Amino acid sequence: GRARLSSSEPQARHGRSEEEEVEEEEGCYQLYPGHIPTSPLQKALLAAGSACMALHDPYRHDMVAVLGETTGCLALPNLRDKMKNHPEGYRILQERPRIRLSTLDMGRLQGLPDGTLGREYVRFLEDNKVSPDTRMPPKFVDDEELAYVIQRYREVHDLMHTLLGMPTNMLGEVVVKWFEAVQTGLPMCVLGAAFGPVRLSTRKLQVLATELVPWAIRSGRNASCILNIYYEQRWEQPVESLREEIGIFPPP
Amino acid sequence: AAAGLCPCRTLLARRGGALRALCGSVRGLAAGPETHFGFQTVTEEERREKIYQVFESVAKKYDVMNDSMTLGIHRVWKDILVHKMNPSPGTLLLDVAGGTGDIAFRFINYVRSVRERQLQRKLRHHQNLSWQEISESYQEDKSKSLGDSQVVVCDINKEMLKVGKQKAQHLGYSEGLSWVLGNAEELPFDDDMFDVYTIAFGIRNVTRIDLALQEAYRVLKPGGRFLCLEFSHVNNPLLSRLYDLYSFQVIPVLGEVIAGDWKSYQYLVESIRRFPPQEELKAMIEDAGFFKVDYQNLNSGIVAIHSGFKL
Numbered sequence: 221g222r223a224r225l226s227s228s229e230p231q232a233r234h235g236r237s238e239e240e241e242v243e244e245e246e247g248c249y250q251l252y253p254g255h256i257p258t259s260p261l262q263k264a265l266l267a268a269g270s271a272c273m274a275l276h277d278p279y280r281h282d283m284v285a286v287l288g289e290t291t292g293c294l295a296l297p298n299l300r301d302k303m304k305n306h307p308e309g310y311r312i313l314q315e316r317p318r319i320r321l322s323t324l325d326m327g328r329l330q331g332l333p334d335g336t337l338g339r340e341y342v343r344f345l346e347d348n349k350v351s352p353d354t355r356m357p358p359k360f361v362d363d364e365e366l367a368y369v370i371q372r373y374r375e376v377h378d379l380m381h382t383l384l385g386m387p388t389n390m391l392g393e394v395v396v397k398w399f400e401a402v403q404t405g406l407p408m409c410v411l412g413a414a415f416g417p418v419r420l421s422t423r424k425l426q427v428l429a430t431e432l433v434p435w436a437i438r439s440g441r442n443a444s445c446i447l448n449i450y451y452e453q454r455w456e457q458p459v460e461s462l463r464e465e466i467g468i469f470p471p472p
Numbered sequence: 473a474a475a476g477l478c479p480c481r482t483l484l485a486r487r488g489g490a491l492r493a494l495c496g497s498v499r500g501l502a503a504g505p506e507t508h509f510g511f512q513t514v515t516e517e518e519r520r521e522k523i524y525q526v527f528e529s530v531a532k533k534y535d536v537m538n539d540s541m542t543l544g545i546h547r548v549w550k551d552i553l554v555h556k557m558n559p560s561p562g563t564l565l566l567d568v569a570g571g572t573g574d575i576a577f578r579f580i581n582y583v584r585s586v587r588e589r590q591l592q593r594k595l596r597h598h599q600n601l602s603w604q605e606i607s608e609s610y611q612e613d614k615s616k617s618l619g620d621s622q623v624v625v626c627d628i629n630k631e632m633l634k635v636g637k638q639k640a641q642h643l644g645y646s647e648g649l650s651w652v653l654g655n656a657e658e659l660p661f662d663d664d665m666f667d668v669y670t671i672a673f674g675i676r677n678v679t680r681i682d683l684a685l686q687e688a689y690r691v692l693k694p695g696g697r698f699l700c701l702e703f704s705h706v707n708n709p710l711l712s713r714l715y716d717l718y719s720f721q722v723i724p725v726l727g728e729v730i731a732g733d734w735k736s737y738q739y740l741v742e743s744i745r746r747f748p749p750q751e752e753l754k755a756m757i758e759d760a761g762f763f764k765v766d767y768q769n770l771n772s773g774i775v776a777i778h779s780g781f782k783l
Contacts, residue, residue, distance in 0.1 A: 256734055261721050269729035282732050359734070
């Protein structure tokens with residue numbers, strides 16, 4: 221952080237009162253690039269607004285991201301502490317790896333044998349036509365380390381899909397959300413898990429309720445913290461072995 | 473760590489003054505005369521660039537955001553502007569920074585309805601004519617539903633003009649409307665051309681207001697009228713506090729939720745605070761050569777309409 225400006229400025233030429241709520245000046249309050257400092261009232265408004273907008277327009281992924289940031293004030297420190305207390309998690313916090321197309325060696329991952337984390341991850345990206353670079357950087361988290369934690373959670377999301385074997389359609393996303401809700405306790409995941417099914421057909425809802433969700437919850441409870449795995453160092457590890465190690469039950 | 477310095481609720485006055493110059497001096501000293509972009513200090517070139525980007529970014533959601541931020545009241549303000557203008561058929565209007573066409577469409581509607589009333593009155597006086605003569609006079613008047621009135625919408629931003637043209641097409645406005653890409657500080661028009669010049673919620677974004685006012689004077693015909701609709705300063709202290717609270721707490725949030733763009737709306741509320749108040753703007757308009765300059769506050773000064781004449 222940087223030093224605060226004092227309020228000793230001369231009276232503004234328009235003679236207005238000195239008191240004025242100001243939310244941002246570039247370079248003075250930003251704790252990390254892209255950070256927008258917000259007051260508690262703004263966070264509350266953002267949380268409410270983004271929740272409504274995300275329900276109204278599910279394609280507004282940025283709203284889901286904002287909801288996560290503005291409601292994560294309890295869950296994020298919790299996650300950060302879990303990471304700090306685990307040797308691998310601690311290393312991740314120190315080294316701050318990022319999962320982006322520029323840091324991944326796609327060629328090497330594609331060349332790995334089938335069934336390995338790297339190969340299956342790339343397959344997942346190709347099959348669902350997604351890229352790790354579309355994750356929103358955090359804006360409203362007022363702590364630089366917690367901002368990294370939420371960024372890491374977002375970037376690891378695709379790996380969750382891979383480990384759980386879930387596609388990126390609505391059903392798959394909801395299942396992953398249930399798993400993440402149990403794992404992270406992030407209110408955004410809980411809300412997503414609870415409200416996501418609203419847009420599913422009855423048939424899918426049935427499968428969801430009877431098989432997928434119970435499995436996701438059991439796995440979530442059984443598994444160790446998913447943010448404590450240094451995925452970038454385990455590309456060669458077979459997915460099944462990694463699942464066993466973490467404690468995720470085989471997908472139905 | 474940095475959490476202790478987190479400014480969640482700092483109350484700070486940040487405008488003008490030595491402290492700002494200090495902040496500003498860190499940014500290129502070489503690059504030219506300094507001005508403001510919201511509460512930041514930037515060079516004039518940087519300001520023009522940033523403002524262009526703001527409007528490029530907000531263009532598609534401009535109208536939706538206006539409705540959300542002002543709860544639809546901006547429509548009333550614009551209606552009042554056009555009523556004050558009271559254009560008669562045959563008026564040539566230049567609407568600068570007219571972007572998405574709100575003033576232009578209102579002008580066309582107004583002139584059309586005035587024209588219709590004119591025609592109705594004419595009909596009533598001609599009730600002694602034969603059926604044939606009456607229907608012949610329809611033919612003549614049909615082609616002049618606007619009565620030769622024209623509006624030229626001029627904006628510096630391609631995206632805003634694009635949205636305006638699409639809107640015009642969608643709403644069915646075609647005749648009497650032209651779209652020109654141009655800079656308010658240096659208009660691409662000849663001297664003494666227009667009957668009325670309007671700039672609604674645009675002059676705040678101009679970097680050299682004095683130049684824009686001079687250009688306005690130049691392109692108006694003698695007898696022409698200058699009208700400016702813009703956010704201004706609220707005198708009432710209670711209302712002012714509520715307005716500030718709403719502006720700084722709610723509007724950027726609306727920007728983020730509706731348009732996915734916090735920063736542009738943060739700029740917007742800051743730029744309103746930076747803009748000269750009513751009397752100062754009046755003086756600037758007089759400096760440009762206009763006479764009978766006056767202003768009308770709307771909603772206790774949240775918005776003001778300034779008017780002047782070229783004699």
